[in-house]
Amino acid sequence: MAAQNLAYRKLSRVFFFLVLVFAVLYIFPVFWMFLTSIRPDNDIHKFPPTVMPKALTLSNYLYIFTGMKGFSRYFLNSVVVTVSTVLIVLMASAMSGYAFGMRKFRGSGVLFMLVLSVLTIPYIMYLIPIYIMEYNLGLTESYLGLILPYVALNLPWGLLIMRGAFSTIPLDIRDAAIVDGCGEFRMVFQILLPIVRPAFVTTTIITFVFAWQEFMFASTINKKNNWQTLPVGIVWIRDELQTMAMGKVGAAIILSILPVLILFFIFRKFFIEGLSEGMLKG
Amino acid sequence: MKEELLVTSAHRLRRRRRISENVNLIIFLLPAMFFVLVFIAFPVLYSGFLSLTEFKFGIDKAPTFIFLQGYIDRFTDDSLFITALVNQAVFAVSYFGITFLASLMLAIFINEISFGAQAFQVLFYLPMIIPMSLAGITWAWLLSPINGFTNTVIRAITENPRFMFDWYQEPKTALIGLVVARSWKMVGFTLIIFIAGLKGIPTSYREAARVDGASFWQEIWRIILPNLRPYMLISSIWILINSLKVFDLVRVVTEGGPGIRTYTLYYYSWKLAFERQDLGQASQVAYITALIIILLAVVLNRVFRAETAERA
Numbered sequence: 001m002a003a004q005n006l007a008y009r010k011l012s013r014v015f016f017f018l019v020l021v022f023a024v025l026y027i028f029p030v031f032w033m034f035l036t037s038i039r040p041d042n043d044i045h046k047f048p049p050t051v052m053p054k055a056l057t058l059s060n061y062l063y064i065f066t067g068m069k070g071f072s073r074y075f076l077n078s079v080v081v082t083v084s085t086v087l088i089v090l091m092a093s094a095m096s097g098y099a100f101g102m103r104k105f106r107g108s109g110v111l112f113m114l115v116l117s118v119l120t121i122p123y124i125m126y127l128i129p130i131y132i133m134e135y136n137l138g139l140t141e142s143y144l145g146l147i148l149p150y151v152a153l154n155l156p157w158g159l160l161i162m163r164g165a166f167s168t169i170p171l172d173i174r175d176a177a178i179v180d181g182c183g184e185f186r187m188v189f190q191i192l193l194p195i196v197r198p199a200f201v202t203t204t205i206i207t208f209v210f211a212w213q214e215f216m217f218a219s220t221i222n223k224k225n226n227w228q229t230l231p232v233g234i235v236w237i238r239d240e241l242q243t244m245a246m247g248k249v250g251a252a253i254i255l256s257i258l259p260v261l262i263l264f265f266i267f268r269k270f271f272i273e274g275l276s277e278g279m280l281k282g
Numbered sequence: 283m284k285e286e287l288l289v290t291s292a293h294r295l296r297r298r299r300r301i302s303e304n305v306n307l308i309i310f311l312l313p314a315m316f317f318v319l320v321f322i323a324f325p326v327l328y329s330g331f332l333s334l335t336e337f338k339f340g341i342d343k344a345p346t347f348i349f350l351q352g353y354i355d356r357f358t359d360d361s362l363f364i365t366a367l368v369n370q371a372v373f374a375v376s377y378f379g380i381t382f383l384a385s386l387m388l389a390i391f392i393n394e395i396s397f398g399a400q401a402f403q404v405l406f407y408l409p410m411i412i413p414m415s416l417a418g419i420t421w422a423w424l425l426s427p428i429n430g431f432t433n434t435v436i437r438a439i440t441e442n443p444r445f446m447f448d449w450y451q452e453p454k455t456a457l458i459g460l461v462v463a464r465s466w467k468m469v470g471f472t473l474i475i476f477i478a479g480l481k482g483i484p485t486s487y488r489e490a491a492r493v494d495g496a497s498f499w500q501e502i503w504r505i506i507l508p509n510l511r512p513y514m515l516i517s518s519i520w521i522l523i524n525s526l527k528v529f530d531l532v533r534v535v536t537e538g539g540p541g542i543r544t545y546t547l548y549y550y551s552w553k554l555a556f557e558r559q560d561l562g563q564a565s566q567v568a569y570i571t572a573l574i575i576i577l578l579a580v581v582l583n584r585v586f587r588a589e590t591a592e593r594a
Contacts, residue, residue: 096311
């Protein structure tokens, strides 16, 4: 036994170093991008190239805010689209989550299954009809053109999570509030919502990350700078500057993932839970 | 007389309350139902309809109904579709292999580590928060033939230009390059599934094996892997379904090239719809893709359920 335990401890140490090596390799692409973003252009593109920078600079970060119109606009667009999507999804999924979780009504089972069946349908099926619809309604090239489909695609997830949360609340709480003369809407928003707060956080994170990362709808529906979000906008910046200004593209990428990174470190647990549920997306 | 009045008013009150409750219910359901009906149910039906027609957007005034002819044409008379299908299959298989094995191995390793396991888990999870399109740019830059990392290192070792090539423009490596970039984003997720599975294996199983003198590899083979089966199935479903939905990467990194080497189903459908304006054909490809995905999900779920039923 003792010899065995010793062998195990040794193995554990070997594994630690193996994982460490993997981890370094794993994070390297991002680190390389970061390194590029703090090098001056002539250092990135000199010949022969070197892996280690000869000089460091923050000029790329300054440039994308002051010298480049696109980036700040894309950032703003991403914020507007993401925040509106999250708010609408929270509102709608809380309301319907309450209805499915705490109210008995005929056909609720069938209706809920119908909403859930949506989860397995790949997004490519929605893209063409939604584009035609928005084109005919004049919604392409607008914030709304992205917000509406984003809400629709995230709502089933929100509903699933919210229904789960509401159905754990004892019905007595609701009945007591109604007997006390509390209106149904006030009861939901003032008494029940604080109870399902964790579900709110999970829904927010799923929706936020989706809207912040979405590419296919954004690149199809919006073709103009004014309404474009970061995942597509940065690709445009790259196409415009070509590879000769990788420092600026790198800076834009690093800045664009910063908000989600900050959220990630605040709500790590919710992230891992939430994104696991949201992985069927796409 | 008075009693009767009381009864009817109580009755009326109850009825009024029931009506108002029903009105409330409709209001509660309305926003969600609006979005689901208009932006999900209608699009599914409409693209189903389009897939049964011939319709060039902006050229044809209205779709012409051709029933299943379009689907037949895709399989018999559309070499690009077959190419996309084959590419997709190659992509799915290699993506599955890399993601599954890498995350399983890492999970087993991390599970044995006594120090920093949590931190590693977080670290491997980080690529998930990077948008796929930007991850694509990052990989394209890492592997870039002009001053990218890999070729800089190779240049330091050898000046032979044979070893310095454009990974994403080289027909042999383009598709596998995309697979690597996508796996990179996925491994952190399946890792979490596997670690959850490993945590669920009672320590007594392994201790018993150890008392009986089992070696570490025997433990892995005889105890850990069999107990991990349900988790393997779950992550297989995730990975396979996920592998059919490649669009961002192809669009950003290779645009289907070199030639048509990296055309995938999503990309081909998109290309048909938004560059050739052929909504009929695009919808057929989209529907076929969707059917493959749904079929896959159903079959794997069946297998999974049979598996768990057997254990119970």
